[in-house]
Amino acid sequence: MAIIELKNVNFRYGSGTPFEKQALHDISLSIEPGDFLGIIGHTGSGKSTLIRHFNGLLRPDSGQVLVNGDDIWTASKDIRSIRFQIGLVFQYPETQIFEDTVAQDIAYGPRNMGLDEKEVELRVHEALQFVGLNDSYLERNPFRLSGGELRRVAIAGVIAMRPQVLILDEPTAGLDPEGRNKILNELEQFRRESGTAIVLVSHSMEDIAEHVRNVLVLDHGKIALDGTTSAVFSQAEKLVQLGLDIPQITKVLLGLKAKGYAVDTGALTLDQAERALLRLFEKERR
Amino acid sequence: MSALIETKNLHFQYLHNDSQESWILNRINLSIQKGEFVAILGPNGCGKSTLAKHFNALLVPSDGEVLVDGLDTQNDQNRFDIRQTVGMVFQNPDNQLISTIVEEDVAFAPENLGMDPLEIRSRVEWALKAVDMLDYKRHTPFKLSGGQKQRVAIAGILAMRPQCIVLDEPTSMLDPKGRADVMRTIRRLNHEFGLTIVLITHHMEEAAQAKRVIVMDRGKIELDDSPENVFYQIDLLKRLKLDVPQISELVVRLRRRGIHLPDQITQVDQCVDALVAALEE
Amino acid sequence: MTRDITIGQFLPGHSIMHRLDPRTKIVLTFFFIIQVFISRSAASLCFLIVLLGFLIASSQVPAGKVLKGVRPMIPVIVFTALLNIFYVSGEPVFTFFFLQITKQGLFTGFTLLVRLTALIAGCSLITYTTSLNALAAGLEQLLAPLRRIHFPVSELSMTISITLRFLPTLAEEFDRIIDAQKARGAEFNSGNPIKKIKSYFPVLLPLFMSAFRRAFELTNAIECRCYQGGKGRTKMNVLKLAPRDFCAIAFFVITFFLTIAFNYYFPAPY
Numbered sequence: 001m002a003i004i005e006l007k008n009v010n011f012r013y014g015s016g017t018p019f020e021k022q023a024l025h026d027i028s029l030s031i032e033p034g035d036f037l038g039i040i041g042h043t044g045s046g047k048s049t050l051i052r053h054f055n056g057l058l059r060p061d062s063g064q065v066l067v068n069g070d071d072i073w074t075a076s077k078d079i080r081s082i083r084f085q086i087g088l089v090f091q092y093p094e095t096q097i098f099e100d101t102v103a104q105d106i107a108y109g110p111r112n113m114g115l116d117e118k119e120v121e122l123r124v125h126e127a128l129q130f131v132g133l134n135d136s137y138l139e140r141n142p143f144r145l146s147g148g149e150l151r152r153v154a155i156a157g158v159i160a161m162r163p164q165v166l167i168l169d170e171p172t173a174g175l176d177p178e179g180r181n182k183i184l185n186e187l188e189q190f191r192r193e194s195g196t197a198i199v200l201v202s203h204s205m206e207d208i209a210e211h212v213r214n215v216l217v218l219d220h221g222k223i224a225l226d227g228t229t230s231a232v233f234s235q236a237e238k239l240v241q242l243g244l245d246i247p248q249i250t251k252v253l254l255g256l257k258a259k260g261y262a263v264d265t266g267a268l269t270l271d272q273a274e275r276a277l278l279r280l281f282e283k284e285r286r
Numbered sequence: 287m288s289a290l291i292e293t294k295n296l297h298f299q300y301l302h303n304d305s306q307e308s309w310i311l312n313r314i315n316l317s318i319q320k321g322e323f324v325a326i327l328g329p330n331g332c333g334k335s336t337l338a339k340h341f342n343a344l345l346v347p348s349d350g351e352v353l354v355d356g357l358d359t360q361n362d363q364n365r366f367d368i369r370q371t372v373g374m375v376f377q378n379p380d381n382q383l384i385s386t387i388v389e390e391d392v393a394f395a396p397e398n399l400g401m402d403p404l405e406i407r408s409r410v411e412w413a414l415k416a417v418d419m420l421d422y423k424r425h426t427p428f429k430l431s432g433g434q435k436q437r438v439a440i441a442g443i444l445a446m447r448p449q450c451i452v453l454d455e456p457t458s459m460l461d462p463k464g465r466a467d468v469m470r471t472i473r474r475l476n477h478e479f480g481l482t483i484v485l486i487t488h489h490m491e492e493a494a495q496a497k498r499v500i501v502m503d504r505g506k507i508e509l510d511d512s513p514e515n516v517f518y519q520i521d522l523l524k525r526l527k528l529d530v531p532q533i534s535e536l537v538v539r540l541r542r543r544g545i546h547l548p549d550q551i552t553q554v555d556q557c558v559d560a561l562v563a564a565l566e567e
Numbered sequence: 568m569t570r571d572i573t574i575g576q577f578l579p580g581h582s583i584m585h586r587l588d589p590r591t592k593i594v595l596t597f598f599f600i601i602q603v604f605i606s607r608s609a610a611s612l613c614f615l616i617v618l619l620g621f622l623i624a625s626s627q628v629p630a631g632k633v634l635k636g637v638r639p640m641i642p643v644i645v646f647t648a649l650l651n652i653f654y655v656s657g658e659p660v661f662t663f664f665f666l667q668i669t670k671q672g673l674f675t676g677f678t679l680l681v682r683l684t685a686l687i688a689g690c691s692l693i694t695y696t697t698s699l700n701a702l703a704a705g706l707e708q709l710l711a712p713l714r715r716i717h718f719p720v721s722e723l724s725m726t727i728s729i730t731l732r733f734l735p736t737l738a739e740e741f742d743r744i745i746d747a748q749k750a751r752g753a754e755f756n757s758g759n760p761i762k763k764i765k766s767y768f769p770v771l772l773p774l775f776m777s778a779f780r781r782a783f784e785l786t787n788a789i790e791c792r793c794y795q796g797g798k799g800r801t802k803m804n805v806l807k808l809a810p811r812d813f814c815a816i817a818f819f820v821i822t823f824f825l826t827i828a829f830n831y832y833f834p835a836p837y
Contacts, residue, residue, distance in 0.1 A: 052746065055750060090746065147330060245462030256562070378784060384785070
């Protein structure tokens with residue numbers, strides 16, 4: 001069964017005011033256990049609005065949001081319990097840190113769940129490990145950590161709730177390449193070890209290309225493209241039209257295609273691009 | 287050409303030094319000429335922002351000296367002239383804008399300089415035009431996109447008519463469209479107005495647009511060369527945990543496979559042309 | 568993102584009232600307040616109502632909107648009026664045990680009702696027709712002479728400007744942090760007041776931290792733009808009085824004397 005399922009979700013901001021704006025149009029999608037989904041789209045395409053529907057921060061005007069098969073907005077449901085199952089990490093999550101030690105801050109979510117202190121401690125320890133920080137960080141003051149470390153502490157604060165899905169909005173924004181790669185690699189490892197499904201929201205196509213299995217492209221609140229990552233990337237021209245930035249190597253392959261060479265433009269990684277080009281050279285030399 | 291910014295044996299450390307490193311900036315000797323477009327790369331904490339803050343006297347050296355257009359930054363009386371010569375744009379566009387109306391924000395610096403209202407007006411219009419934001423002069427910055435806000439911030443500096451603009455990761459909080467718009471603006475300021483540009487960035491594609499790239503690590507300058515040369519020092523870039531541009535790595539790999547590609551390809555269209563040439567062989 | 572923040576109640580428009588110089592409007596608002604307080608006779612009170620009607624008409628702000636602004640103050644107005652009805656001594660019209668209503672009391676109560684309503688409606692007109700920016704600029708230039716006695720006029724206006732600039736940004740951030748803590752299971756609408764205040768701690772603390780960080784960065788940015796306080800600072804937009812401003816001032820001077828005349832020739836009955 002899908003963990004999250006959206007059926008024909010519509011949402012407008014400022015309903016009934018002159019500023020009313022349709023933000024989501026008839027969105028249907030599902031997120032299955034173990035998924036690694038990328039959601040891309042330019043600013044204002046509805047990404048942030050969409051993920052706020054996954055854990056009940058926003059309520060659709062029409063359509064259904066199902067978590068583990070149940071509509072989260074039917075009466076008696078406790079919306080808070082949904083938020084423990086669907087972990088949501090916002091953009092620049094370090095701005096949500098408020099406790100004076102790393103351990104205390106990570107414990108905020110688990111404590112809200114009503115877990116006993118022993119379990120909380122266990123989860124804090126586990127979550128910190130998942131983000132690649134050792135126990136020496138537990139008692140440190142979060143505000144003295146580097147930007148990359150602080151970001152990882154914030155992510156650990158959500159992981160510690162052991163959600164079934166972890167949704168991250170631009171988890172690498174504003175970090176240097178080292179910080180970015182560390183976080184992406186740790187997420188990948190976390191997914192493999194814990195089996196948690198991950199949804200990565202990003203406008204960095206390079207991050208998406210290397211890590212994600214399926215991609216959903218949003219444009220003006222509608223799903224413009226979806227499918228496996230390579231299937232979506234092979235439609236690079238369309239991505240460019242949608243105002244998205246594509247990896248340099250994809251641009252090179254597209255450039256060659258535009259000059260009349262029959263080259264496969266669906267390459268996602270350097271290895272794949274290299275192979276595609278070598279194949280092209282062999283073909284042309286014959 | 288003469289040096290606009292010159293550092294001689296620049297050392298820097300904060301007074302309350304709680305890090306283990308003895309210097310945040312260690313013996314920096316650098317000279318930036320008028321009209322140059324320089325990119326500075328390096329991992330976080332390598333000292334690049336600290337260095338940039340020395341270029342307009344936001345920080346002054348603990349040892350050594352920094353001259354801006356011949357003026358010593360150590361001397362308090364030069365500070366005003368130095369800040370008018372070298373303007374600075376920061377990472378977060380929100381935290382640089384002080385007014386609720388775009389044109390009034392851009393007018394802020396000339397107003398501080400005590401200029402005549404008519405002169406201020408003409409500078410504001412000119413600056414907004416240079417960053418292509420004139421249509422938004424009566425808008426409120428809060429409603430603009432990140433890229434637009436950052437261009438307004440650039441206009442706010444331009445209105446001082448500086449000779450040089452130092453930009454500290456100006457695109458790192460922007461989306462691809464905003465990033466491209468800001469980069470186009472920066473290139474234009476360099477080409478059309480001959481403005482000296484110092485760009486601190488993590489994005490190799492942006493650094494590739496400069497004429498000169500400086501790579502820093504742990505307070506020192508590791509490399510100072512053209513992007514073509516810097517981008518092919520793949521081992522060094524990897525050691526410093528910087529991104530290796532995909533194109534450089536692709537070219538190196540293909541060459542290893544016996545495909546003849548020329549040196550120093552950094553741009554997508556150069557790469558496509560070189561591949562086409564190799565295919566036609 | 569979800570919020571469309573409008574601070575104050577400015578309604579953009581092109582009426583004569585909108586186009587007046589903010590300084591004129593500030594000064595005339597004071598004039599109006601004085602006028603409200605000197606209107607004591609039945610005739611001058613009627614004149615005040617006519618004047619208010621005229622002002623509302625010339626601002627093109629829907630009268631309903633202006634009166635809506637008065638609504639939250641109704642309890643206070645009614646309470647004050649009632650108090651006066653019962654407390655002013657004089658010729659009794661109605662007696663009930665110890666309660667006595669006098670003619671004088673009724674008149675005073677009615678006077679207060681009209682005055683307070685006019686006062687609030689009149690003052691709200693300036694906020695409907697003037698943006699906060701314009702108000703701040705007007706105030707700055709009105710207070711400019713105080714610079715001579717070292718009153719930090721331009722620092723004050725700079726503070727106002729930065730506050731206006733950052734309020735929506737911080738409000739947006741507030742929303743985002745609330746969402747982020749909700750995603751970690753925070754509850755904000757339950758429990759007793761103390762618990763409720765405590766539940767906002769995880770939102771307010773990060774918000775303060777962020778405000779400080781912004782302030783720090785802003786300081787650097789302002790320094791780069793050669794800010795050094797109000798000394799030697801000029802303004803791009805210098806307010807200039809137009810003929811209509813002089814007309815408005817003349818109009819108010821006339822109404823002012825008319826009110827005095829009404830008070831004098833048709834004095835209060837009691």
